[in-house]
Amino acid sequence: xxxxxxxxxxxxxxxxxxxPDWRAMLKxxxxxxxxxxxxxxxxxxxxxxxxxxxxxxxxxVMSSANPPMVYDYSGFPPETFKIQYKAPGAPALAQxxxxxxxxxxxxxxxDANQGYDHGTFVPAYVMYPDASVPLFQVSLRKGYSPAxxxxxxxxxxxxxxxxxLILGSGLSYxxxxxxxxxxxxxxxxxxxxxxxxxxxxxxxxxxxxxxxESAPYARTCHKEEDHFVPIFAAxxxxxxxxxxxxxxxTGLFGGVTASSYRMG
Numbered sequence: 001x002x003x004x005x006x007x008x009x010x011x012x013x014x015x016x017x018x019x020p021d022w023r024a025m026l027k028x029x030x031x032x033x034x035x036x037x038x039x040x041x042x043x044x045x046x047x048x049x050x051x052x053x054x055x056x057x058x059x060x061v062m063s064s065a066n067p068p069m070v071y072d073y074s075g076f077p078p079e080t081f082k083i084q085y086k087a088p089g090a091p092a093l094a095q096x097x098x099x100x101x102x103x104x105x106x107x108x109x110x111d112a113n114q115g116y117d118h119g120t121f122v123p124a125y126v127m128y129p130d131a132s133v134p135l136f137q138v139s140l141r142k143g144y145s146p147a148x149x150x151x152x153x154x155x156x157x158x159x160x161x162x163x164x165l166i167l168g169s170g171l172s173y174x175x176x177x178x179x180x181x182x183x184x185x186x187x188x189x190x191x192x193x194x195x196x197x198x199x200x201x202x203x204x205x206x207x208x209x210x211x212x213e214s215a216p217y218a219r220t221c222h223k224e225e226d227h228f229v230p231i232f233a234a235x236x237x238x239x240x241x242x243x244x245x246x247x248x249x250t251g252l253f254g255g256v257t258a259s260s261y262r263m264g
Contacts, residue, residue: 002041004160005264006153006238008168008231009033010247011051011119014073015080017126025252032247032260033126039246039262045163046090046134047127048097048156050234051119052170052227055140058107059152060114062137063094068115085121087128087135093164094136097156104155106148107141114139119169144229146210153236160264166237168230172258173221184255186217191248191257198243198261206239231261238263 012029016022023030053072054060067089071081094110101108114137116124124135138156141148156166172194173187193215197208209232212218212225222228235243247260 002163003264004040004044004163004165005262006160006166006168006234007036007246007260007262008170008234009123009260010171010258011123011169013253014076015083015118015122017122018080018083019077028249029247030126033123036246036262037127040165042163044133044165046093046136047124047165047167048093048159049120049124049135049137050140050152050166050168050230051117051137052140052174052230053117053119054114054137055142055226056109056111057142058109059101059141060109060111060139061094061098061101062089062114063091063110063112064089064114065091067136069121070115070117072117083121085116085125085131087116087124087131087133090134090136093134093159093162097136097138097159100155100158101138101152104151106151106155111139123167123169138233140226140229144225146212146229146232149229149232150206150210150236150239153233154239156233157237160237166234168232168234170227170230172228172260173256174227175221175223177223178220179256180254182255183253184257186220187255187257188250189216190218190221191259194259195245198245202240205243206235209235234261235263
């Protein structure tokens with residue numbers, strides 16, 4: 001089995017693929033997800049998504065064979081609360097993931113009830129519209145410890161050699177109170193820091209990310225870092241490997257700069 005890369009992806013806003021105006025605005029993001037599929041060494045055995053929209057007291061692993069939907073957004077058109085993405089779960093791989101997390105000394109539990117949140121079903125739908133690739137999630141852990149989420153990624157790394165595509169799904173800028181023109185300066189500055197950081201040697205890259213709050217406008221861009229933390233897991237799973245920017249956009253929602261990265 002070929003080793004899969006890992007990714008940190010900016011997943012866009014809400015159920016955007018089902019909203020024509022938003023889909024047009026995020027056409028570059030859509031193109032990046034389509035290109036991701038083309039760039040994979042082979043079809044994934046499963047996708048493991050670490051989404052900024054699910055956190056738990058421990059690390060939780062989605063274990064249902066048929067996960068339900070979670071419409072964790074508000075203020076969107078009624079039809080977006082009826083979206084169905086019927087990808088099968090991956091119970092055996094979920095158990096393996098939980099075992100790896102436990103072996104790393106991290107707290108973990110299986111969750112048979114959790115469904116696909118929009119940080120998961122949105123990119124998965126664009127990548128595989130027919131929902132044919134098994135899909136499961138691992139939660140963030142409350143407290144957002146960078147070191148702990150790097151450790152999560154390191155624990156999950158062996159799954160890459162079993163055909164599992166690990167995606168950290170968040171946003172490189174996520175301040176819902178500062179979307180629009182006010183986002184321009186902070187998101188550009190933080191994005192430039194992130195680009196420089198991701199281009200550093202793996203050792204320096206890890207050190208800089210562990211100290212991410214020192215980045216320019218860090219707490220303006222991420223008042224709560226739920227949408228940034230997935231990058232730690234994606235990097236932990238490919239810690240010694242080169243990172244490449246695979247998506248970059250400016251002026252989103254009137255001012256947001258956002259990026260995505262591939263490792264390996």
